[in-house]
Amino acid sequence: MSILYGLLGISFLVFVHELGHFLFAKWSGVQVDAFAVGFGPAIVKFRFGETVYRLNWIPLGGYVQMAGEFGEDGSTSENPRLFYNRPIYARIAVIVAGVLFNVIAAVLMLSVAYIGYGQQAGPGQPANQIVINKVLDGSPAAKSGLHNGDHVVSINGQPITSYDMFTNILQSSQSVQLGVERTNQHLQISVTPQGQGNQKKIGVEITAIQQAPFFENIKQAMKQTWGMIVMIVSGLKQMITGHVSMADVAGPVKIIQITGQASQAGFPNLLFFLSLLSVNLAVLNILPLPALDGGRLVVLLIEMIRGGKRLRMEVEAMINTIGFAVLILLMILVTIKDVGSVLR
Known part of the structure; x- marks a missing residue:
């Protein structure tokens, strides 16, 4: 049962992240072809308007498929609803929306915990x-x-x-x-x-x-969320400088296990741990690495500095492909470490 709670917790945070991208894409006029939670074959799939909504079998990710996001519809197309034909401020908003929603989710979960439980x-x-x-x-x-x-x-x-x-x-x-x-x-x-x-x-x-007054709880939740951001950024700096071992890094298997354990320790503990995971997801995604939101943001900022002149689609696609491959390799290595740790 704890594994099920862990999977549900991870799926919820992914849903929140992708919901941010989805809502801001709709707001900015981008054509959204698909909104999915999870990967692999669909458990449930239906079309509403122009968008296909999917709940997939593997609950460790998700995606929003936007028309023209990677130039697949042709970089010369004049369709105004393609992602790369939207104003640059709108594209930046869509990219950072997932991170923003994860931070907001952390504040809301902590607020619920403080208001309901102190x-x-x-x-x-x-x-x-x-x-x-x-x-x-x-x-x-x-x-x-x-x-x-x-x-x-x-x-x-x-x-x-x-x-x-x-x-x-x-x-x-x-x-x-x-x-x-x-x-x-x-x-x-x-x-x-x-x-x-x-x-x-x-x-x-x-x-x-x-037990504090209502708005004091919200204020404290915001302070706690900021403290989590500072703590995670500090941890990343220590990892880069070698003060923290990569052996201390947890992957999907370990995170699911810990989330399940937090659920057994009571609802307030689960909310606190999910808020910490949500902030982790936000900070990691905004890192300026290829295939992450932060890497795509860097590309858009370069375009802005160049006065609206874009990188060639082939170059951006190659950067994203290499970055995605490296991330998948790292995830496999961390997962192998996690499985070994759990079996021991």
Whole structure:
């Protein structure tokens, strides 16, 4: 089941990316011949207007097929709806739209997680709830009637203000009275910690949560997304300079496995991991490499610098073909590494 969740997660992010290209192509007047999620034979295929929509069997990619995208309709054709006959600003918008949509998707997923479940807080950070993730068998918490998923909102009559406040009172008290919210119930549960001093425990695994106002959650989601972008760019720099090993790079198999594991850790964790993957997809696609969106953007910027004079279609097609072949080779090598890692 976790593999299925992993495949669905990857397919969703690919769909978002290709949806960006598709909507901006439609907006800019480009003729869109096909919009597909996945590769290979079609599971479902239908035509609506000029576009054929496909859901294919291999859910590890997707594409938007635009007329004249690679000069296949003839570079001298005057059809205004061919991709390369649209204004250059429109073509740039279509190319970067996939990356933009992945970034927006990350912000939206984090916003949903923060609004619905709150922001995770660590030591020294404000928090107004302590979520009990797991109650250990035979522990004081289990004997007192605490359950997995309980939200502790007060301790000894004091509202929770931070992770530190909760643990300090717990470790300095012979017995604690916890105000607990559980599925629309508000309960008062008494627990006697075991141990001495700062080793006192009640036998639970917890997460501190800060529930913030609506717009504060969105602001935090945007800050978190930007932080992810900076972190990924920094990681790429370290990889180029040799400070990070290529052995640490995960391919499709490993990503599907990790996504499945994140889904089992709860919906907020899945949203957070998918947002990280979405930002990864955005950053990697905007790199100025052939066959990626960033490589095609470079070609369009060169055209703009040259005053609208295009590269020869044959030259661009050759660059894209070589780049695509290199990417496929890298994907095969990383996939072989992933399979070996999973089997071990």
